[in-house]
Each structure stands twice: as structure tokens, then as C-alpha cells.
Amino acid sequence: MSSPYWRQTGAIWPMGVPTSLTWYDIGALLTLLHIFDVRLIVEIGVEHGGASAVFAARCRYLPECQYHGIDITLDQLDDSVQRLDGERIYRRNAWLSQTVDEVAQWMRESAGAVLIFCDGGDKPKELHLYAPLLRSGDVLVGHDYGNEYQEQAIADIALDRISADWLDDTLLCAWRAA
């Protein structure tokens, strides 16, 4: 399929709020949430909140699921996302050890699998910082793989790499803890 709507970042806003994800990225993230029965979604790098709106909407239909977003600034956050989901979106520097500790605490409080989505200012750095938090069944995902960084930046992450045809056309790299 050649239309830019599939692969272009920011081309599709599923909830009417800008997102940097492609349509393939959104489909693959929803697939990961579904097949691994994820109960807690942590998004690092929220910006306008277009992806938050999708994740938080999923949680509205699945009361056993929770979403938490982190961004170093909330200046770009869309007013509607602030109004509907602002209490789950926190101004934090994801690169600080206190923030990693806070995410670890959210994970301890959550029953079931967690998905950490690294889409902040330095994805390889965030993937390395948050990978050690994963417990068996948890999932780690990085955005902008192949665009902002290549395989060598993430090759040493010691988790099981998820490989699937529905990830091939995305800008995602993903792992699951055994």
C-alpha cells in the first residue's frame, strides 16, 4: 500500500488529537496490548496526547486496565486530553532515577502485564533505563526505530525480542520478558 496515511508519522489522528505514531504503529501497539493482555500502559513522552487518548480510551472499556503518561513538559498537551485524562499524565523527567523508581512503584501496584512505551527525547536511553524493570510477561516498546536510531543502539537489551509481520512496517522495536 503506497498511501502515506499508513507509514507517515502524524498523518492520522485517531481521536482527533495529534500523535507522532503512524497508523501501522497504532495497530501494532493495540495488537501487543491485546495479545499480551496488558493491564498497565506507561507512555514516556506524551506531547499533545494523541496516543494517550487511544490508550486511555481502551482503559475506559477495560476497567482492569490503567494508563499513566509522563512528559518533561505538559505545555503541548491538548486541552481535551488534559480535561479527560490529565490526572493520569504527569510532568516528570523520564531520565531521572526518581521517575524510574516511580514507574517501578506503579508496576508493583498493578496486577498483570505492563507495557512501557518509550517515545520521549532519547528512545535508546529510555529503553535501557526502563528495561531492567520488566518482570515476566511485561512488554517494552520503543518508537522511531529505524528513523532516529538503528539496531546497534538497542542490540544489548537483554529481553526476548518480539518479531512479527505486523511489526515489520512499523517504527517500533519490542521485547517481552520471559
Ligand SMILES: C[S@@+](CC[C@H](N)C(=O)[O-])C[C@H]1O[C@@H](n2cnc3c(N)ncnc32)[C@H](O)[C@@H]1O
Ligand atoms: C515524539 S513526542 C511524543 C509523542 C506521543 N507519544 C504521541 O505518540 O503522540 C516526544 C515527547 O517526549 C518528551 N520528552 C523529551 N525528553 C523527555 C524526558 N527526559 N522525560 C520525559 N519526556 C520527555 C517531549 O517533551 C515530547 O513531548
